[in-house]
Amino acid sequence: MPRAVLSLGSNLGDRIGYLRLAVAGLGNAVVAVSPVYETAPWGVTDQPDFLNAVCVVDDPARDEWGWLRSGQALEREAERVREQRWGPRTLDVDVVTVDGVRSDDPELLLPHPGTPSRASVLVPWYDIEPDAVLPGHGPIAELVAALSADDVANVHRRDDLRLP
Numbered sequence: 460m461p462r463a464v465l466s467l468g469s470n471l472g473d474r475i476g477y478l479r480l481a482v483a484g485l486g487n488a489v490v491a492v493s494p495v496y497e498t499a500p501w502g503v504t505d506q507p508d509f510l511n512a513v514c515v516v517d518d519p520a521r522d523e524w525g526w527l528r529s530g531q532a533l534e535r536e537a538e539r540v541r542e543q544r545w546g547p548r549t550l551d552v553d554v555v556t557v558d559g560v561r562s563d564d565p566e567l568l569l570p571h572p573g574t575p576s577r578a579s580v581l582v583p584w585y586d587i588e589p590d591a592v593l594p595g596h597g598p599i600a601e602l603v604a605a606l607s608a609d610d611v612a613n614v615h616r617r618d619d620l621r622l623p
């Protein structure tokens with residue numbers, strides 16, 4: 460079960476530098492990287508805007524737990540400090556989905572439960588995998604179409620910023 464979709468986010472310090480660090484750290488496993496989006500914060504709204512992107516990765520040696528550990532190692536590299544839930548961070552790496560795997564382990568919920576409602580994940584993911592299906596939720600094209608006008612207005616593609 461090697462193929463995963465990871466979401467990347469940063470809203471502290473050198474935001475694009477942290478996203479680049481993550482993509483560089485994923486190395487040869489990277490299959491596709493989305494454009495970068497500037498997004499208004501959801502959850503805790505009184506914090507700086509995020510840069511968000513989505514990465515498709517593939518590595519026969521890593522299962523879903525391997526991808527979680529890889530994401531956490533990258534967060535440590537970005538000197539992320541554990542802070543408030545949904546608060547500001549140098550780098551957030553979430554495992555969105557790993558093939559068809561479903562998990563209700565709180566340490567690794569799959570698919571990531573925030574995905575169906577988050578424009579900051581769905582919009583960049585749709586850019587690189589328009590035919591993707593989120594297990595248990597259907598085609599992401601339908602999830603994107605179901606986003607509110609407000610949600611969509613809160614994500615802005617930054618064509619001046621590129622990954623890796």
Ligand SMILES: Nc1ncnc2c1ncn2[C@@H]1O[C@H](COP(=O)(O)OP(=O)(O)OP(=O)(O)O)[C@@H](O)[C@H]1O
Pocket residue numbers: 527543544545546551552553554555564565566567568569570571572573
């Ligand atoms: N699919 C997943 N991807 C990443 N972390 C997960 C996942 N499912 C559960 N977790 C757990 O979530 C915990 C907290 O993660 P984190 O602090 O990044 O949450 P958050 O980013 O503030 O909120 P959210 O998970 O809603 O985006 C981690 O300890 C991790 O084990």
Ligand SMILES: Nc1nc2c(c(=O)[nH]1)N=C(CO)CN2
Pocket residue numbers: 467468469498499500501502503509511544545546551579
């Ligand atoms: N726009 C946006 N808002 C957020 C984000 C994020 O990645 N993008 N991550 C959060 C913490 O998980 C909280 N809020």
